[in-house]
Amino acid sequence: MLNTFEKIPAHDPLANPEQRAMIDQILEENKSLVGATMVVLNELQEKIGFISPAMQAYVAEKLGEPISRIHGVVSFYSFFTTTPRGKHTIKFCVGTACYVSGINQIIDKAKQILGIEPGETTEDGLITLELCRCVGACSQAPVVVVDDNVHGRVQPNRFPRVIQDIIKNESE
Amino acid sequence: MAFYRSTVLVSVDPVCIEKGAYELIDSLQDELIKQGLIDEVQILETTRLGDPQVYGPDLTIYPEGTHYTNLTYYDIPRLVEEHFIKGRILKQYAAVMTDAIDEELTAPKTKEIRVVLQNIGEIDPRNIEDYFAFDGYMALGKVLTEMSPDDVIQEILDAKLRGRGGAGFPTGLKWRFAKQAEGDVKYIICNADEGDPGAFMNRRVLEGDPHSVIEGMIIAAYAVGSSQGYIYCRAEYPIAVSTLNLAIKQARSFGLLGKNILGTDFSFDLEVRVGAGAFVCGEETALLASIEGKRGEPRARPPFPAVKGLWGKPTNINNVETYANVPRIILKGAEWFSSMGTEKSKGTKTFALAGDVNNTGLIEVPFGIALREISYDVGGGIKGNKKFKAVQTGGPMGGCLPESYLDLPVDYETLGEAGSIMGSGGMIVMDEDTCMVDIARFFMEFTQDESCGKCVPCRVGTHRLLEILEGICDGHGTEEDLEELQELSDQIRKNSLCGLGQGAPNPVVSTLKHFMDEYKAHIYEKRCPAKVCRSLITFEILDGPCTGCTVCARNCPVNAISGERKETHVIDQDACIKCGICYQVCQFDAIQIT
Numbered sequence: 001m002l003n004t005f006e007k008i009p010a011h012d013p014l015a016n017p018e019q020r021a022m023i024d025q026i027l028e029e030n031k032s033l034v035g036a037t038m039v040v041l042n043e044l045q046e047k048i049g050f051i052s053p054a055m056q057a058y059v060a061e062k063l064g065e066p067i068s069r070i071h072g073v074v075s076f077y078s079f080f081t082t083t084p085r086g087k088h089t090i091k092f093c094v095g096t097a098c099y100v101s102g103i104n105q106i107i108d109k110a111k112q113i114l115g116i117e118p119g120e121t122t123e124d125g126l127i128t129l130e131l132c133r134c135v136g137a138c139s140q141a142p143v144v145v146v147d148d149n150v151h152g153r154v155q156p157n158r159f160p161r162v163i164q165d166i167i168k169n170e171s172e
Numbered sequence: 173m174a175f176y177r178s179t180v181l182v183s184v185d186p187v188c189i190e191k192g193a194y195e196l197i198d199s200l201q202d203e204l205i206k207q208g209l210i211d212e213v214q215i216l217e218t219t220r221l222g223d224p225q226v227y228g229p230d231l232t233i234y235p236e237g238t239h240y241t242n243l244t245y246y247d248i249p250r251l252v253e254e255h256f257i258k259g260r261i262l263k264q265y266a267a268v269m270t271d272a273i274d275e276e277l278t279a280p281k282t283k284e285i286r287v288v289l290q291n292i293g294e295i296d297p298r299n300i301e302d303y304f305a306f307d308g309y310m311a312l313g314k315v316l317t318e319m320s321p322d323d324v325i326q327e328i329l330d331a332k333l334r335g336r337g338g339a340g341f342p343t344g345l346k347w348r349f350a351k352q353a354e355g356d357v358k359y360i361i362c363n364a365d366e367g368d369p370g371a372f373m374n375r376r377v378l379e380g381d382p383h384s385v386i387e388g389m390i391i392a393a394y395a396v397g398s399s400q401g402y403i404y405c406r407a408e409y410p411i412a413v414s415t416l417n418l419a420i421k422q423a424r425s426f427g428l429l430g431k432n433i434l435g436t437d438f439s440f441d442l443e444v445r446v447g448a449g450a451f452v453c454g455e456e457t458a459l460l461a462s463i464e465g466k467r468g469e470p471r472a473r474p475p476f477p478a479v480k481g482l483w484g485k486p487t488n489i490n491n492v493e494t495y496a497n498v499p500r501i502i503l504k505g506a507e508w509f510s511s512m513g514t515e516k517s518k519g520t521k522t523f524a525l526a527g528d529v530n531n532t533g534l535i536e537v538p539f540g541i542a543l544r545e546i547s548y549d550v551g552g553g554i555k556g557n558k559k560f561k562a563v564q565t566g567g568p569m570g571g572c573l574p575e576s577y578l579d580l581p582v583d584y585e586t587l588g589e590a591g592s593i594m595g596s597g598g599m600i601v602m603d604e605d606t607c608m609v610d611i612a613r614f615f616m617e618f619t620q621d622e623s624c625g626k627c628v629p630c631r632v633g634t635h636r637l638l639e640i641l642e643g644i645c646d647g648h649g650t651e652e653d654l655e656e657l658q659e660l661s662d663q664i665r666k667n668s669l670c671g672l673g674q675g676a677p678n679p680v681v682s683t684l685k686h687f688m689d690e691y692k693a694h695i696y697e698k699r700c701p702a703k704v705c706r707s708l709i710t711f712e713i714l715d716g717p718c719t720g721c722t723v724c725a726r727n728c729p730v731n732a733i734s735g736e737r738k739e740t741h742v743i744d745q746d747a748c749i750k751c752g753i754c755y756q757v758c759q760f761d762a763i764q765i766t
Contacts, residue, residue, distance in 0.1 A: 034483070035445070037465030042407070042446055069466070076467040076624075077448030079407050095369030096564070096600050097526040099614055105729075108751045112729040133451060133618075135408050136372035138526040138598075139533045148410065149190040156753045157727045
């Protein structure tokens with residue numbers, strides 16, 4: 001962990017004036033809230049896309065908390081990530097209903113097409129694959145969530161279209 | 173309030189939004205303005221009207237009740253002209269249905285009673301006035317003007333309402349403890365961290381009728397003497413979070429939240445706090461830690477949250493469904509509520525019915541109904557006329573019950589005695605194609621992943637259980653494994669800190685008890701009777717039925733299938749990962765699993 005944030009890496013969101021302003025704004029708006037840590041981290045994850053080590057140190061300093069505690073919280077919850085995600089995220093629901101309905105076949109298909117494992121991002125930074133716990137759309141199982149859109153009743157032979165659509169929209 | 177001759181309900185669930193529901197609304201609004209009808213026709217947003225995959229985006233026009241489906245925004249001018257100006261139904265888009273088909277929530281089946289779900293699909297959750305029209309906040313008015321806090325607690329005690337989060341603790345008693353606890357500041361919390369895979373009852377209540385939960389919380393706050401509340405909602409439910417935030421804002425603007433509610437001395441306000449994807453945060457002490465901004469790790473109880481909860485202050489925590497029951501009990505009375513259910517479990521329970529039944533979705537049934545009635549009468553029986561194998565209740569801390577338990581009446585006690593739990597209400601029916609050892613392995617993978625790691629029995633124990641189960645599924649199981657599973661399960665159950673650890677062995681123990689045959693087949697015969705465990709099966713293409721259509725080869729994710737068009741194909745067994753896609757896509761039953 002970083003002890004100071006003087007050595008902010010060049011590609012860190014804190015080194016980018018626009019993103020830094022956003023981070024400062026999030027901290028300013030929420031720092032007086034009781035139990036601000038989770039609220040701030042949730043906002044950072046949503047707006048910046050990840051919470052880098054330097055950002056964790058920065059949040060700790062601003063909230064008057066030890067870095068260890070902030071890092072402890074970041075590493076505890078699966079929604080917080082410390083590295084940048086791809087531009088689009090495909091989440092595979094591995095809840096019971098989706099598991100029984102064959103989500104593993106869809107995951108196999110995705111691995112074949114993109115050549116990455118769940119948790120990884122494609123080299124071009126376009127797509128990240130993730131596994132997630134039940135999204136609560138069990139009557140639509142098996143479910144794949146692309147960014148914020150829920151795709152239900154996904155069939156292995158139709159799934160490649162989901163990926164093709166992302167790539168197509170991106171190249172347009 | 174303005175008077176409209178027509179009301180258009182537009183479905184805005186996630187799938188419909190993706191398919192352009194908001195573009196539809198914008199276009200409808202523009203067209204109504206253009207035609208001068210905007211003062212006559214009201215547009216409301218609602219949750220799902222029909223199956224969005226089939227119908228979306230769709231809308232229903234009242235009072236006629238015409239349901240239009242598969243619309244796009246450029247159909248709107250014609251729809252407005254035909255339906256509203258000429259008064260003709262646009263047949264091309266009108267669905268042939270009298271009742272809109274909601275896949276998650278169909279019209280109540282004969283054995284259902286809707287209490288918690290009564291408003292869902294009937295009202296616009298994003299408009300508080302709709303809730304008012306269905307007696308919304310009447311219970312709060314009654315409580316604040318006619319009842320003392322003790323009266324309220326007594327009413328809930330008389331109704332015998334028990335916690336719907338799973339443990340079934342009497343709600344009135346919980347409130348009384350929190351009221352009696354000493355402290356100047358007290359908190360009311362709603363546990364909306366519905367993390368059980370296979371459960372989505374709370375999501376639908378929050379998305380479809382958020383005010384019923386908020387009203388229940390305000391009543392609880394009055395009874396307990398609290399002025400601040402939190403709703404802790406999981407991050408996987410973004411629509412529920414935004415619906416709740418809007419509902420709170422609207423309630424505030426009507427003086428139902430904030431200072432001096434309804435002109436009385438009573439003040440109470442609410443905030444939504446969002447989780448970040450940790451299952452254990454559904455455990456109440458872990459949930460408190462998470463709101464406080466810490467890692468969501470449970471702590472030992474006592475002291476119970478009613479005495480020492482959020483920031484060390486007395487705190488009352490109930491589940492979404494528990495709060496949603498409260499306004500209805502206050503309005504209709506404890507006697508009405510306790511007339512439903514069994515001796516010890518009163519009222520109704522919502523279940524998310526999923527898995528291999530014909531009618532999956534949300535149901536609400538009185539306690540005491542048999543599992544058979546749920547699976548067959550409400551659930552419509554097993555898909556494809558296959559054989560029933562097991563029903564899994566209570567999520568990952570629950571158990572699997574076999575056919576011989578189907579006549580068991582569902583309540584907190586009987587499920588517990590049978591080796592499962594009520595849990596929050598996930599219910600998954602499994603057919604003969606499900607391998608019970610694999611299911612036990614699946615749940616253990618879940619719990620060992622979600623174990624917070626604070627106490628050893630859970631952290632190490634669940635990991636070891638998983639390793640043994642993986643070994644059995646891979647065909648390396650031994651006789652000693654069975655003993656070790658049982659022994660380890662007992663230890664984890666007795667020594668874990670919180671409910672997650674104590675309940676974690678349930679899927680293993682219940683499958684060992686009811687499906688020992690399958691464990692034995694895996695261990696002694698190296699055979700998976702349900703043909704699920706990948707290491708114990710092989711896929712082959714039969715010479716006769718195969719027509720050489722190439723569908724299997726094109727769909728194989730690892731290119732393990734080869735063969736010329738119109739000739740029998742062959743699976744390369746070394747490359748095959750046994751995913752079963754070929755078996756699914758083959759139209760000629762040419763794939764054999766052995």
